[in-house]
Amino acid sequence: MQEIWVVMQKEFRQIFRIREMIAIIFVMPLIQMALLGFAISTEVKNVKLVVADQDNSFVSRELVRAFTKVEQFKLVGHVQSEKEIDALIHNWQAQLALVVPKNFGRDLQRGSIPEIQVIVDGMDGQTAGVAMGYAAGVLNDQLQKFLTQPQMRQLLRGVHMVNMQERMWYNPNLSPEQYMVPGIVVLLLTIVSMMLSAMSLVREKEIGTLEQLMVTPLKKHQLIFGKVIPFLILAFVEFMVVLQIAQWIFQIEMVGSLPLLSLLALLYLFATLGLGVFISTITTTQQQAMFVAWFFMVFMIIMGGFLVPIENMPPFLQKLTYINPMRYFMYMMRDIFQKGSSLHYLLKDAIPMTAYGVVIFTASVLKFQKRVS
């Protein structure tokens, strides 16, 4: 224990001696979180809408008005022909075009089934799909309103309509921040802890101090723990700070228990720091360590369920995510944050994540040689 403490003291001295280090550890993640939190939004808003109202009836004008009333759409202009629509979409001036054909209102009142055309810029498939969904929603609402007017009642005789009542659980306002920000916090925690630990041992290798440390009675686990514990403490403090500030900036709320989240965060850090130290033991220069660390991190971020839900991946890739420690913590973070889950429900993720940390640390200690090759 005494030896670990000696190494820890030295590490802390070195970390705090470099002012830039404090900035890297504390200020940069906060800036990143603020920027990313606002930037990464899956919400589709202000879709640029262009309308070709060839009917120009009361019904068609009401329909267009309904589109302009919701915040998802922003009317950018009226045109006559489809050719003009073509040009507008091509020039990025419009994303969605609504074409109301002649006699739309009349046909509707007569009880026939008139067609209405919606053209979407499908380049960004996800946004296009969401915009299309919104458009269908607006259209249905409007149609329902129209058909339930007293004068239309007779048309509906014998027709039964179902009204869907939606309830969003765990995120009633469908706030994207509520879902994305905890994910970003996990991301930042991972990057900082892995980078710091991946650089730690290899830095001493590079400057040559490791050779001198090797010829001391210091045991290898003492050296590794002495070097990693300061990073564990720093990364944990950072996690707490970022978490509090995130809730304040984005006006989001954590439902679950902070002590439970803290415990799981420590276990997660054990895994990421272990991975970092492992990278440190298999590389010989800081540059190599940096590249290897990024290789792992890109995999972890993409395969961790941060942006793409793991359930949407092909089955064999889903299996691959089980070797990604971020996967487990991402689930648990969101569960605790939004659903307030208790440990009981999280054990299926907590156990493999902890096992991961134990295995990788053991591997690092075994791989690390107190000899030169």
Added chain:
Amino acid sequence: MIKIENFRKNYGDIQAVRGMCFHVEKGELFGLIGPDGAGKTTLMRAICTLLVPDDGVIEVDGLNVREHVTEIRNLIGYMPQRFSLYQDLTVDENMQFFADIFEVPQDEREQRKKELYRFSHLEAFTKRKAGALSGGMKQKLALSCALIHTPKLLVLDEPTFGVDPVSRQEFWEILHEIQKGGTTILVSTAYMDEADQCDRIGLCFNGEIVGLDTPQKLKNDFKYMIYEIRNENLYRLRDFFARHPEIRTTQLFGDALHVSFLENPTESNWRQYEDEFGDTFTKRSQISPDIEDIFLDLMENHNG
């Protein structure tokens, strides 16, 4: 203190050390002299338990390096070739760190630091970061850190490499002081002129010890006559002498040529050389061999 018997170490197909044998006595200042790639660092690392011998036996204070890793690490002070201190820590913090790791008791520690500061003259710089010290001072700090736990054996791998001549001289004086305190010192260097500072030297070449004795004895045993010869056309002069069978070696030393003769040439021999060469030699004087002459001679005549 150190016993090396038939030590071998290969790196892949390369034989870095091929069967070294020698002993270093307690209290001795032993120098390993030789060029880069001679196997000095490999040998020192093996002594420090940093690498395992492929063959042979190495014992430090009666302990085999294969088995008694921790015990050996406790009793030696090692200074690797590359400057290895924490540049972002101060002089005092570096010394404290190594004192902590070696568990030097607090009451002994102050006494020991005082002694080391007396050698190194670093008292005035205790609060300065190691990275801001001059080359010679860094070297002295590294030495102090290696000595903080009062090791029985001090192993220094090319400690004076890249240090200015004045600091080098001062460094050797410090080593002599340490030796007086009873510490055995094994030091390596590529600077041949430093050989005379050692009690005994081992000349390393190509993974072998090609000469082993006190510097004086090695010089006395050198039985060939060395002449220092100067002429404007040194290269032609060298080629000229190299052709003669009665000449053992020819070596260029700056603006002079050192030629060793199997037998002492007579005045008439010299006249004959000048006639054959077609020019007079501007200087010719018998010089006593230094370690470099001996080393080059051994190197040249070692394998062939």
